[in-house]
Amino acid sequence: MIIETLTSPVILFFVLGFLAALAKSDLSIPEAFAKAMSLYLMAAIGLKGGVEVASSGITSDLIAAAVAGIALSFLLPVIAFTLLRSFGGLSQVDAGAVAAHYGSVSVVTFVTAKEILTGQGLGPAGYMVAVLALMETPAIISGLVLARRGQTAAGNSVPWHEVLTNASVVLLVGSFLIGMIAGKDGFAPVKPLFETGFRGVLCLFLLDMGLIAARRLVQSRKITYKLVILAVVLPILNGAIGTTLGTFIGLDVASAAALGILAASASYIAVPAAMRLALPEADPGIYLSMSLGITFPFNIIFGISFLAAYAQLIG
Amino acid sequence: MIIETLTSPVILFFVLGFLAALAKSDLSIPEAFAKAMSLYLMAAIGLKGGVEVASSGITSDLIAAAVAGIALSFLLPVIAFTLLRSFGGLSQVDAGAVAAHYGSVSVVTFVTAKEILTGQGLGPAGYMVAVLALMETPAIISGLVLARRGQTAAGNSVPWHEVLTNASVVLLVGSFLIGMIAGKDGFAPVKPLFETGFRGVLCLFLLDMGLIAARRLVQSRKITYKLVILAVVLPILNGAIGTTLGTFIGLDVASAAALGILAASASYIAVPAAMRLALPEADPGIYLSMSLGITFPFNIIFGISFLAAYAQLIG
């Protein structure tokens, strides 16, 4: 399975970007285009998820997965925080900030996993997109509570407004609802753009993510080898927990794997922005290098295949 | 019909953008990508219109519609100017500037209407794209004449060069001609991009327009309730005039509706730029808030359906 994954153009473009940045090539995707691609990917998976739920209806599986996802997002930061403090040696504030990233999710990791798994006959249920949206936020609250526990800081509370109206949540939830309202027939006329082009756009987007991840790795100066270890251990641990929980609550193998991948993934868009606002004294060099520079590539190249195999094993 | 319209993804994405901006979400489409999408949409409708005219030939309907469009664009500003001065209480310069917007047209309103109407079996004739291009400019001249009547201002004449070579006119007319030259066979190889992806791109573009319209509404400080009323009354009035005229000169129902929608729509790209140059003392806060913040959303959500129904009624 790892071989199939590693010869998929989607993954190979990621590797190309990663190597190009390590070789200090001047290859770069214009910022505006990269953002456009990420909006496109979010709108596309939101729509497709909504259309699927429109035909399957709201099932007990959906509700179980949603509750499990929210619980994971609230609780995984606690594990991460403990490891980051004890083994990683981070300060309380830095550990809380990093922990929030590992409870929250990476949309691109999920999208890549969905493509890879679907290509291998393991497509997760449509409602997993809703779970993805639900898992973005709770970890931010956990992380902030952990970072501030025992302190009496003024003016540094949860930036509720920014967290709840952040671009990815609004776009994911919005296009999910549009997909539900439009249904299969309403979706048909816009399907060509959102379905036909999807994998190709994902290739170009992962090319950019490879460049960004490697540059982040090279340019950062704050990463100790212990943090590198944690940036690999956390996705494995969180992913195993998520997959096990998914299997336990009765999800099909593919959806359990997807829940594991969500748990394993670390946010690098919504959470960093929230942390910059709420915990400005936490070092962005640490949390971005870990989530974007290490965990993200690890998940794309190994994590997805590993968790899919694990889900099949226990499913 | 309004229900069908309101459950179309194209319109729902507009609503999503509008609500997201009202909720002050940080969702935003990169400027460069939005401009790219608007260029794409113009090239696509230009090409398709040209290809259709290449097979239908230059008919008397085409010529009648063109003359009617030019006449509307010249004359509608006079009505708007009178209302803006008397009821709206605007100064001569501001009234002239706003009036120019309401005689000219909005490409996106036309494109959206074309998609919605075509989806309901009411696709307008290909030559309406030429009418669209012809209606961009005359209103600018009318508006400037109205704004300057009785004055002896030096150096503030019509910026002919900018008006005649403005990007949307050049691109619309250019791709229309390319479509005519290439014809159906020449168009075939480029059709996948310009036809397959069209509706999906329109969704993303209207998402952006929703964001922009709502932000414009929220951030503007110059709008009185009387101007709000005019920004709703003018599209209804102009649209009814346009549709009636279209029916009167013998256009088919769909094309008459399209002429009405062109008359109802207000420019927010070409005209504001021309006004900024020719009437720098007019307040952009007024004309942009009215055309982009109120008339545009009104047309997208209600105006198109209303005029289509009216055209069917009188057609």
Place this chain on the structure above:
Amino acid sequence: MIIETLTSPVILFFVLGFLAALAKSDLSIPEAFAKAMSLYLMAAIGLKGGVEVASSGITSDLIAAAVAGIALSFLLPVIAFTLLRSFGGLSQVDAGAVAAHYGSVSVVTFVTAKEILTGQGLGPAGYMVAVLALMETPAIISGLVLARRGQTAAGNSVPWHEVLTNASVVLLVGSFLIGMIAGKDGFAPVKPLFETGFRGVLCLFLLDMGLIAARRLVQSRKITYKLVILAVVLPILNGAIGTTLGTFIGLDVASAAALGILAASASYIAVPAAMRLALPEADPGIYLSMSLGITFPFNIIFGISFLAAYAQLIG
């Protein structure tokens, strides 16, 4: 053949852009989107070339074409340099800088030629993409040697790192390899984006190139009529040499034409950047105006058809 070429939308959009810029229209393609399109085009031809070579295998034709391409890229600058010095009256440094452009290649010229020729049943072999990538760099070395011959300049040697890791080389070679690894089956899921949309994107990109070429021509102040002549003579001469060589080493007609077009084309991305670094005292106004302002449009409109006809004549 020239008529067929001149009524193709791909070429007509180039002409539209060229005329719009001459008319000083404010039409412009956002920079980020233009760069995105060029990355897309390079990834697409890289992938398709790789997929073709994956099924045809590494043939003796491929090797012959590669060797011929490298030789041309090394040697053509010598001819150009001699003419630029003697007839063109350029200084040694400027002549060397310009010469490097004419040995190297223009990806967009190649892509346009491939589309035009394929539409006329003359599609070049997949491996020509590899030849394209190989021809980017050698001319840079020749140009620098010519510019510095007999001098003892310190610190102005070949910027090896930038030259070898420049964006287009990395992306072309990378996607070529990805295409080879993925093969026809691996390419299938991403094919819709990279094949269906290709010609349409090329239209929009050539619209931009028309704008840029004409603006470059209008804004430059350094071009003498002798340099204008050379900017037309060099592509004809180099193209004839390349096509003849291609025929001589036994390439099929289409691939010999493609080799000629590569030889005729002049770089305007990789080489200017390298020259700005390695020969900062050379005047960018000269080399950009010649390669981008004159040779590029000449090739798009006449050169491609001419070389295709010549290849058929001698093939």
Place this chain on the structure above:
Amino acid sequence: MVETVTRKRIEILVDTPLVPRITAHIKAVDISGWSVIHVDSGGGRAGQWQQDDVTGAAAKTIVLVVASTEKADRLVDALAPLLDSYRLLLTIGEVQVVRGERF
């Protein structure tokens, strides 16, 4: 000759997500406006960064403010507590402003 007045030109280099916090302070001290200048990339003790990063969290921009000495002082005082945690770079220059009475 056109008349000019002397005003302070303040540049605040700040993480893009924090700009609203800065403009809130600008409004609070009653300065008439601000402009946000696009910064492509940069480097400092914390390493290099560039805009073309999907995660906007590391991107920076410059908030440019023209204000009277008195308002400038109040702004700087208001921003002082943020300087370290927000890693602001704040410079103050002197400029002549044409018809600048409103600032």
Place this chain on the structure above:
Amino acid sequence: MVETVTRKRIEILVDTPLVPRITAHIKAVDISGWSVIHVDSGGGRAGQWQQDDVTGAAAKTIVLVVASTEKADRLVDALAPLLDSYRLLLTIGEVQVVRGERF
């Protein structure tokens, strides 16, 4: 030590569609050049604006000009009538320019 000369550094914040009008004046007073700096967003008495607006009419940019005192004065005089209707923000600072004799 490299020699420097004192020159004026003029910043003109202006609506993007009006930039050609400004550069025409710059050329008219025989200043050697200008550079246009990208402004992302801003706020003033007329409300806030941001670049990501399909209608470019509300977007602004900064035209930066380095010139001798004498040419700077002529430019400011030439722009004076436009200040109000064009809503220009015009600041003049003093800088040292290396090998700046050409300005």
Place this chain on the structure above:
Amino acid sequence: MVETVTRKRIEILVDTPLVPRITAHIKAVDISGWSVIHVDSGGGRAGQWQQDDVTGAAAKTIVLVVASTEKADRLVDALAPLLDSYRLLLTIGEVQVVRGERF
């Protein structure tokens, strides 16, 4: 009142492909950092240019550096040989920097 120190504000207008050469010099004289400002277009004796050019070779950006007088002088000395061949425009102004001891 917040304390400030006087520092040099250096602006270097340079062809974008040459920025790494400039930042190498900045690092070499041990200046703490720099910021690259986006320039959209410009004009000079060699004609006009604008960013929306597929060939980046003609595009320019501004490298902004805040530094102590002593380091600024060293930087200017280091860049002096490049001024002509790189066609640099280099201006030096004076600013007050808040908590600017690190520069």
